[in-house]
Amino acid sequence: MKIYGIVAEYNPFHNGHKFQIDDIRKKAGDCAIVSVMSGNYVQRAETAVMSKYARAKAALLGGVDLVLELPMPYAISSAERFAYSSVHILNSLGAVTDISFGSECGSISLLQKAVEALYDENVNLKLKAELKNGVSYPAARFAAVRDVFGAETAAVLSEPNNILAVEYIKALKALSSDIKPHTVKRTGA
Numbered sequence: 001m002k003i004y005g006i007v008a009e010y011n012p013f014h015n016g017h018k019f020q021i022d023d024i025r026k027k028a029g030d031c032a033i034v035s036v037m038s039g040n041y042v043q044r045a046e047t048a049v050m051s052k053y054a055r056a057k058a059a060l061l062g063g064v065d066l067v068l069e070l071p072m073p074y075a076i077s078s079a080e081r082f083a084y085s086s087v088h089i090l091n092s093l094g095a096v097t098d099i100s101f102g103s104e105c106g107s108i109s110l111l112q113k114a115v116e117a118l119y120d121e122n123v124n125l126k127l128k129a130e131l132k133n134g135v136s137y138p139a140a141r142f143a144a145v146r147d148v149f150g151a152e153t154a155a156v157l158s159e160p161n162n163i164l165a166v167e168y169i170k171a172l173k174a175l176s177s178d179i180k181p182h183t184v185k186r187t188g189a
Helices: 015-028 050-059 078-092 108-119 120-130 137-149 149-157 160-174
Strands: 004-010 032-038 066-070 098-103 179-185
Touching: 004 015, 015 032, 015 050, 015 098, 015 179, 032 050, 032 078, 050 066, 066 078, 078 149, 078 160, 098 160, 108 120, 108 137, 108 149, 108 160, 120 137, 137 149, 160 179
Parallel strands: 004 032, 004 098, 032 066, 098 179
Antiparallel strands: none
């Protein structure tokens, strides 16, 4: 049986979350879904709109089978640390086979290409050169990836959910995880 992981804040639980859960069940059939959810504080150190218990209950009523809390220091940190810590929890369970996350591009291959670009030596050399010229980090990274991998790959790194998706894939790679990534295209967000 497949066990899917989802990382979410459910702040609050909405139709997009329900769509993701239903999409997993439709594609995977008989499976379990484990969610790693931030507690009473979410990314950007904001207070959640509802208690962690109310949000966990909403997730369970929405089709998640188990909700685990992402400890606050990781929940309020950078996208990279948020993603790594969440994936680490899922990976540590030793049972999660797949992870599903939303992205603007809706393409695992494009997200994986963006990850490849971030580890590319030529991209990193161009990035350093751009930064030396006083260009902001996001603009420098975009230019470096565009110059080596093309505009489509660089554009992936300019959307917030794509960036988080890239961080999930980077975390899987860093952990040498066997968890298989899947993405759901976000619409209307």
